[in-house]
Amino acid sequence: MTQIQFITHATDRFGYVDGARMALEGGCRWVQLRMKGATDAEVLAAAAEIQPLCRQHEALFVIDDRVHLAKQIKADGVHLGKNDMPVDEARRVLGEEFIIGGTANTFEDIERLYRQGADYIGCGPFRFTTTKQNLAPIVGLEGYFTIVNRMRAAGIPLPVVAIGGICYDDIPAIIRTGVRGIAVSGAVLNAADPVAEMRRMIDA
Ligand SMILES: Cc1ncc(COP(=O)(O)OP(=O)(O)O)c(N)n1
Ligand SMILES: Cc1ncsc1CCOP(=O)(O)O
Ligand SMILES: [Mg+2]
Numbered sequence: 031m032t033q034i035q036f037i038t039h040a041t042d043r044f045g046y047v048d049g050a051r052m053a054l055e056g057g058c059r060w061v062q063l064r065m066k067g068a069t070d071a072e073v074l075a076a077a078a079e080i081q082p083l084c085r086q087h088e089a090l091f092v093i094d095d096r097v098h099l100a101k102q103i104k105a106d107g108v109h110l111g112k113n114d115m116p117v118d119e120a121r122r123v124l125g126e127e128f129i130i131g132g133t134a135n136t137f138e139d140i141e142r143l144y145r146q147g148a149d150y151i152g153c154g155p156f157r158f159t160t161t162k163q164n165l166a167p168i169v170g171l172e173g174y175f176t177i178v179n180r181m182r183a184a185g186i187p188l189p190v191v192a193i194g195g196i197c198y199d200d201i202p203a204i205i206r207t208g209v210r211g212i213a214v215s216g217a218v219l220n221a222a223d224p225v226a227e228m229r230r231m232i233d234a
Pocket of ligand 3: 095111114
């Protein structure tokens with residue numbers, strides 16, 4: 031069973047809460063509330079609906095970027111990129127109980143995040159995607175294979191989640207590189223039946 035983190039995104043068919051609900055119904059047990067450009071009030075309103083759904087499904091609920099909101103609503107954690115609060119500062123704010131994920135594009139990014147105390151790595155993009163603007167260079171299968179091997183050689187035990195344009199057919203090859211799981215958004219939201227697609231990915 032593949033460990034999958036669903037990243038919320040609004041489309042012309044579904045809002046943020048719809049996506050989270052469908053991912054959970056499809057068996058996903060890790061939802062990240064990502065609402066780029068939204069106000070804190072808008073994020074809190076979506077979290078007020080999604081966080082109880084995650085609890086009902088015994089799923090992890092993490093917030094993208096916003097450390098103060100993650101603390102305020104007692105989310106399970108936060109995901110931080112290079113332009114967000116540094117992981118070590120977020121750890122001082124949140125403490126050891128929160129999951130803190132960090133974004134990496136290179137092994138050197140992972141070394142830095144490991145030193146700062148991240149609990150997991152979101153590494154990508156696997157391929158081009160329109161879900162995130164200003165993409166870092168494409169990592170690809172070879173990139174994951176190299177990064178995982180360099181992590182092993184360096185004794186860095188952090189779980190790596192691949193992200194960026196990932197669809198069902200990519201999962202076996204990505205997992206064979208040694209990464210622990212994947213993060214997805216569009217492949218589920220743009221499917222004819224998002225719940226069934228999430229279930230198919232979970233069972234991959
Ligand atoms: C699991 C995971 N990996 C990477 C990202 C990207 O986060 P970030 O660099 O903060 O970029 P934005 O998501 O803020 O555009 C993520 N959110 N989750
Ligand atoms: C948040 C994020 N970070 C790197 S790619 C990406 C978007 C993931 O969404 P999708 O699976 O639709 O490419
Ligand atoms: Mg971010």
